[in-house]
Amino acid sequence: MAERADWEALRQRRMAEPGAEEAYAAARLAFELGQAVRDLREGLGWSQTQLARAAGMTQSAVARFEAGGTIPTLVILERLARALDMRLDVRFSPLADAA
Numbered sequence: 543m544a545e546r547a548d549w550e551a552l553r554q555r556r557m558a559e560p561g562a563e564e565a566y567a568a569a570r571l572a573f574e575l576g577q578a579v580r581d582l583r584e585g586l587g588w589s590q591t592q593l594a595r596a597a598g599m600t601q602s603a604v605a606r607f608e609a610g611g612t613i614p615t616l617v618i619l620e621r622l623a624r625a626l627d628m629r630l631d632v633r634f635s636p637l638a639d640a641a
Contacts, residue, residue: 573610575619580608582626596625 547555556562583593590604597604598621606612607622614622616632623630 568613569610572613575614576608576610579604579622579626582628583608586626593622593625597621598625 557566579593583590588596590608591601593599594601594604599618603612607614607618616630619632620630
């Protein structure tokens with residue numbers, strides 16, 4: 543009988559597959575962007591439906607975005623930013639601080 547792999551062993555095998563690190567990074571970014579939009583929306587006291595109307599989206603699209611279930615385009619990010627009365631600021635930053 544084959545021994546069951548533990549989570550860490552499975553994760554290491556999956557992360558060694560081609561494209562896994564990039565996919566993981568994209569999923570992390572989508573999750574963080576979704577959380578930021580949710581925090582802003584909740585700070586305004588808005589429902590997902592209210593944000594969806596203001597951004598010209600559906601409530602289900604907002605829900606998927608906030609859950610990190612979609613990789614947004616810049617157009618979608620700009621629509622959400624405008625609806626939240628924010629400015630979208632996309633920039634490149636160094637990975638590590640200079641010593």
